[in-house]
Amino acid sequence: MATGGGWAPARSVERHGAPRGGGGTRSKSVAPCPRRPSPSPARSRPAPDNGGSADSCRVRVAIRLRPKNSEDLAYGSDFDSCVELQPESKRLKLKKNNWICESYKFDEVFSENASQKRVYEVVAKPVVESVLEGYNGTVMAYGQTGTGKTYTVGRLGKDDPSERGIMVRALEHILSSMSFETDRVAISYLQLYLESVQDLLDPEKTNIPIVEDAKTGEISLPGASIVEIKDLEHVFHLLQIGEANRHAANTKMNTESSRSHAILIIHLQRSSRIKEENSSLSNDTHDIFPDDLPLVLKSKLLIVDLAGSERIDKSGSEGHMIEEAKFINLSLTSLGKCINALAENSPHIPTRDSKLTRILRDSFGGTARTSLVVTIGPSSRHYSETSSTIMFGQRAMKVVNTIKLKEEVDYETLYKKVEREVDQLTSEMERQQKLMKNEKMQLDKKLKESEGSFHDLRMTSNIRIENLEKEKCQLESAVKTLMRDLEEERGQNNLLSEQIAELEKLVNENKQQQLENLSRMKIFTDTTKEHEKEMEELLRQLQEERRCSSSLKDRMSVLQQELCDAQSSTQESMAHELEKKLTKVTEEFTSQVQSLKEKISELISEKEVIYEELKSTQEKVQQEMLHRQGLEDQILRLKWSTSDICAEESKTSYGMVRSGSGLGNAAFVSKSGKIREALSGQRGTISKIFEEVGLPNVLALLKSEDLDVQIHAVKVVANLAAEDINQERIVEEGGLDALLSLLETSENTTIHRVTAGAVANLAMNGSNQGVIMNKGGARLLANVASKTEDPQTLRLVAGAIANLCGNEKLHLMLKRDGGIKALLGMVRSGHAEVIAQIARGIANFAKCESRVISQGHRKGRSLLIEDGVLTWMVANSTRFSHSTTRHIELAFCHLAQNEDNTCDIIASGGIKELLRISRESPRDDARNLAKMALDSNPAFLREVQ
Ligand code: ADP
Ligand code: MG
Numbered sequence: 020m021a022t023g024g025g026w027a028p029a030r031s032v033e034r035h036g037a038p039r040g041g042g043g044t045r046s047k048s049v050a051p052c053p054r055r056p057s058p059s060p061a062r063s064r065p066a067p068d069n070g071g072s073a074d075s076c077r078v079r080v081a082i083r084l085r086p087k088n089s090e091d092l093a094y095g096s097d098f099d100s101c102v103e104l105q106p107e108s109k110r111l112k113l114k115k116n117n118w119i120c121e122s123y124k125f126d127e128v129f130s131e132n133a134s135q136k137r138v139y140e141v142v143a144k145p146v147v148e149s150v151l152e153g154y155n156g157t158v159m160a161y162g163q164t165g166t167g168k169t170y171t172v173g174r175l176g177k178d179d180p181s182e183r184g185i186m187v188r189a190l191e192h193i194l195s196s197m198s199f200e201t202d203r204v205a206i207s208y209l210q211l212y213l214e215s216v217q218d219l220l221d222p223e224k225t226n227i228p229i230v231e232d233a234k235t236g237e238i239s240l241p242g243a244s245i246v247e248i249k250d251l252e253h254v255f256h257l258l259q260i261g262e263a264n265r266h267a268a269n270t271k272m273n274t275e276s277s278r279s280h281a282i283l284i285i286h287l288q289r290s291s292r293i294k295e296e297n298s299s300l301s302n303d304t305h306d307i308f309p310d311d312l313p314l315v316l317k318s319k320l321l322i323v324d325l326a327g328s329e330r331i332d333k334s335g336s337e338g339h340m341i342e343e344a345k346f347i348n349l350s351l352t353s354l355g356k357c358i359n360a361l362a363e364n365s366p367h368i369p370t371r372d373s374k375l376t377r378i379l380r381d382s383f384g385g386t387a388r389t390s391l392v393v394t395i396g397p398s399s400r401h402y403s404e405t406s407s408t409i410m411f412g413q414r415a416m417k418v419v420n421t422i423k424l425k426e427e428v429d430y431e432t433l434y435k436k437v438e439r440e441v442d443q444l445t446s447e448m449e450r451q452q453k454l455m456k457n458e459k460m461q462l463d464k465k466l467k468e469s470e471g472s473f474h475d476l477r478m479t480s481n482i483r484i485e486n487l488e489k490e491k492c493q494l495e496s497a498v499k500t501l502m503r504d505l506e507e508e509r510g511q512n513n514l515l516s517e518q519i520a521e522l523e524k525l526v527n528e529n530k531q532q533q534l535e536n537l538s539r540m541k542i543f544t545d546t547t548k549e550h551e552k553e554m555e556e557l558l559r560q561l562q563e564e565r566r567c568s569s570s571l572k573d574r575m576s577v578l579q580q581e582l583c584d585a586q587s588s589t590q591e592s593m594a595h596e597l598e599k600k601l602t603k604v605t606e607e608f609t610s611q612v613q614s615l616k617e618k619i620s621e622l623i624s625e626k627e628v629i630y631e632e633l634k635s636t637q638e639k640v641q642q643e644m645l646h647r648q649g650l651e652d653q654i655l656r657l658k659w660s661t662s663d664i665c666a667e668e669s670k671t672s673y674g675m676v677r678s679g680s681g682l683g684n685a686a687f688v689s690k691s692g693k694i695r696e697a698l699s700g701q702r703g704t705i706s707k708i709f710e711e712v713g714l715p716n717v718l719a720l721l722k723s724e725d726l727d728v729q730i731h732a733v734k735v736v737a738n739l740a741a742e743d744i745n746q747e748r749i750v751e752e753g754g755l756d757a758l759l760s761l762l763e764t765s766e767n768t769t770i771h772r773v774t775a776g777a778v779a780n781l782a783m784n785g786s787n788q789g790v791i792m793n794k795g796g797a798r799l800l801a802n803v804a805s806k807t808e809d810p811q812t813l814r815l816v817a818g819a820i821a822n823l824c825g826n827e828k829l830h831l832m833l834k835r836d837g838g839i840k841a842l843l844g845m846v847r848s849g850h851a852e853v854i855a856q857i858a859r860g861i862a863n864f865a866k867c868e869s870r871v872i873s874q875g876h877r878k879g880r881s882l883l884i885e886d887g888v889l890t891w892m893v894a895n896s897t898r899f900s901h902s903t904t905r906h907i908e909l910a911f912c913h914l915a916q917n918e919d920n921t922c923d924i925i926a927s928g929g930i931k932e933l934l935r936i937s938r939e940s941p942r943d944d945a946r947n948l949a950k951m952a953l954d955s956n957p958a959f960l961r962e963v964q
Contacts, residue, residue: 078383078418079390081127081142082111082409084397085167091398101399104130113406114399123409126416131397135181138171139188142390146320147189149388150287151196153316153424157323157382158185161411162394163404164278164327171392172324173262173281177255185392186283186322190254193287193320201290205247206254208261209240211350212279214374219261219281220244229377238380245286258283280350280375281324289316290429313436315429321382325351325375328411329404350375355411357383362417383415386423391415486897497900529643536640543636547629554622561615568608575601648731714739714752721757730769733761737777746784755781755790762799771803772812779819788826797823797833801841810850817845817853821860827867830882839864839886846891854899858906861888865910872917880919889914893927896936905945908936912948921958930962 084102103112103120106128114120127141146156160168169184176182183191193204208219209227218224220243227242248254265281291314328351353373360368361384368384370376381387393412395405578597717739720732736754739745749755758781761774778796781787791797797820804816820842823833833839842860845853864883871877883889889911896907914920915933924930937949953959 076388076420076422078415078420079126079142079145080393080412080416081129081138081390082123082125082393082395082412083129083133083138083167083171084131084395085165085170086131087397088165091396094398094400100397101402101405102395102397104128106130111409113402113409115402115406123413125393125412135171135174135176135183135188138392139183139185142392143185143189143322144192146388146390147192149422150285150318150320151193151289153289153291153318153426154422155319155321155381155385155387155425157321157379157387157389158189158392159321159323159325159379159382159389160185160392160394161325161328161415162392162408163329163396163401166394166396166408168324168327168392168394169281171394172322173258173283175255175258175262186258187251187254189320189322190248190285191251193285194248194251194254197287197289199249203247203286203288205245205286206257207240207243207245207284207286208257209243209282209284210265210279211282211374211378214349216240216243216374216378217264218243219264220246220257222264229374231377236380238377240284240378243284278326280326282378283322283324285320285322287316287318287320289318290314290432291316291426313429313432315427315432317425317427319381319387321379321387323379323382325354328408329401349373354379354383355414358411358414358418361419362414383418383420385420386425387420388422389418389420529646533640533643536636536643540633540636540640543629543633547626547633550622550626550629554619554626557615557618557622561619564608564611564615568612571604571608575605714748714754718749718752718754718757721754721761726767726770729761729765730767730773733758733770733773733777737773737780740777740780743784746781746787750781750784750787750790755787755794755796759791759794759796759799762803768807768809768812771807772809772815775800775803775812775815775819779815779822782819782822785826788823788829792823792829792832792836795836797829797836797838797841801837804841804845808848810848810853813845813848813850813853814856817842817856817860821856821863824860824863825867827871830864830868830871833864834882834886839883839888843886843888843891846895851900851903855903855906858899858903858910861892862906862910862913865913869913869916872919878919880923881914881917883910883914884920884923889920889923889929890927893929893932896932901941905940905942908940908942908945909948912936912945912952915952915956915959916948918956921956925958925962930959933959934963 084104087100101114103114104110105112105122109125109128111123111125111128112120113123129138129141143158146158150156158172160172162168172185174182174184175187176184190204190206197204206220210217210219215225216227216229218227224242224244227240230239230241231237232239246257248257261281261283265279350373353369353376356372357368357370357376357379359365370380370384382389391412393408393415395408578601581597717732717735720728721736723729723732736749736758740749740754755778758774758777761770762778765771765774778791778800782791782796800816800819804813804820807813807816820833820838823829823838824842842857845857848854861883865881868877868881868883881889892907892911892914896911897904899907911929911932915924915929924933933949933953936945937953938946940946940949953963
């Protein structure tokens, strides 16, 4: 900071010319310090001067003497310098002539040797520093044309730094002092010419209006370009443009000088942060802004190169040039007037009279720190201009400004900051929204899935509950029925047992009676034989007698002859004697004959009686036989019904009889308790009887004309066929042929029923199965099944076919003969026992078929599929009793083991069924088979997924 001789102290007058800031702006009438001041709102205090003076706000005025130029020198010594400088006392002596000399004191006096650097440091540097602190500032050159205003202020000195004028140095100073991160510096370069403001950086812009803020009174030129600068190169570039554009009218005095006023406005904006306790911001503002407000110091530096201050006539202008000079002087005159008014503390300052005074309103009597360089030439030729110039400077020194710090909330930074925060928050919000959206989508998806599975689960549960309830109801009703039936059956059983006991007693009695009858018959026979012998004897005797009588007759005739002869020969006495004898013999004979006749007739009548007795005994025996047969039938019927009841009543007491390769079931085999024992005893009895009667005789009865006999015979055969030992024998002895013939020819439903039962029992035997099939048994059974609706018949037919299903060698034939179709057809009955047999048959079939296929003996899809068994199984697997369900499930699982059935299983919706069995079936074997099928068959796996 150059002090040199120091700025001379002057009167200290404070004027508060600038209006108070409003809104976020605050003004401080404080003195600038070399460094940032501590803010003291709304307080005006004298700023320490460079020299420590208290009147720091006075306009500082320095005078600069231009070295003599060629023109000055040309005038010689007569016109030697009229100016004498006394730099040590900061005085200037102006010699009017050799006698009159006036001395003036200035804040600084620069001789012709003063360097540009020193001029800058003394005149401009304090102002620039003040501007850097946030105060407005003005540096202005005033003087006659050609005295060095432009040299002092506007010299670029691009190549020679020592030549640089105040503009370049001030910008250089500012650029080096500010922070590019937080501060900004920009310039406008204008010229005022003929009361028109023109943009020197964009000369197209002319007549730029001067706008005064109604609130703050601040002057701005909104039409002018404001170019932000970053470095000195840019400064040079812009100033060169400005210089080139500066309108310079030639004058007689100095062709290089301009008649326009050049005004460089440096806009400086620096950031500042002030803590709350120090802040003078209004409470309202504090409510809105955070503690650590981004504040900004906005200041302006005006560097003005005025047009020449000489009078018009002296400038020699003409025509419009005169007009021009008038305007030039208008502004300058107006400036002079204002300075005068200010210097004299006049209440009215005519700042509005010209554009220059409006632009410089803050520089004189305003809030800016102002320095003025008054340039003079040495030549006495221009004494009066020099004198008036000096006087201008002297008056200007009296002008006191009230400098104020202008601090504003940095809305821009604040805005940017807030905007950045808003952006961050927005992007964060968007991110969160996106996350939320994603989360929502995922949750929605999960919800949907859960809903789906919940729905499925609910559906499945509902179905299961329904099924279970149905099953429960069925079971309950079945249990009830069973209980009721059981009770009834118990009663009946008791009754039957009693009946059986009675019947057995009866049978025993009958047997006893029969035995008695037999012995009686024997006795009768013996008696008859004896009688016959006797009769023979008698007949023989009779014949003997007859022969005797004929011999007697012969003797008699001889005797008669002899008598006649005697009569004739006088042997009358002899004759008489002989006659007597004859008469006697005849009488004897006659009596003998008579007695014989009587005897014979007695014997005959006796024989007749015996015959009668024999006949009645035979009839009795016959009746007893029939009665006994009836009783046996009754026993069998009772046994069947008891066995059926027992089967339903208890599973433990009912079992499948394994026969051949499949699951067998004897149609007439009872396996339960007392009845079984009773019946086996009974059957033993019957067997014994039939052993006596002989199987061929029983089988012969199958062909009896008498229907009852036929029925009884079939029943007996069926009963015998329930025993393993009889099964083959019955077939061997032609029983099967007779039974099949009955199936074919009989129209009687009872015959059909019992015959089917007999065939079913025979079909338990493995070797019989082939014979039955070969003899067309399956076809005949199917035929019966199609004709009847009687559940018992259907049950027995189904049982027979089911037994045949257990032989894999017969499968093809069974299918061909319509056995499968017939089996499935019997489903129409809806009778649980019929369906149980059907399910058993299907299970037999599927199991054997699966075995054959797994052993590689056969290939291709199941024979069951074509006849619709698979479809039926899938649709009905859970509809029936547990044992039936188990058969169906097992059959289905066996089919699922065969890969050739895959397509049909999938098409029939069997996957779901397979899954159900694998999870829900109460039977381990079914579950394992289902799992095995699902795991081993890729097509099933795909379907499941
Ligand atoms: P004005 O702008 O006041 O009309 P100029 O600045 O154009 O005057 O100066 C006129 C001439 O005098 C220019 O050639 C300039 O170089 C020269 N001159 C002015 N002041 C000085 C100085 N202090 N030292 C050297 N040359 C100067
Ligand atoms: Mg000039």
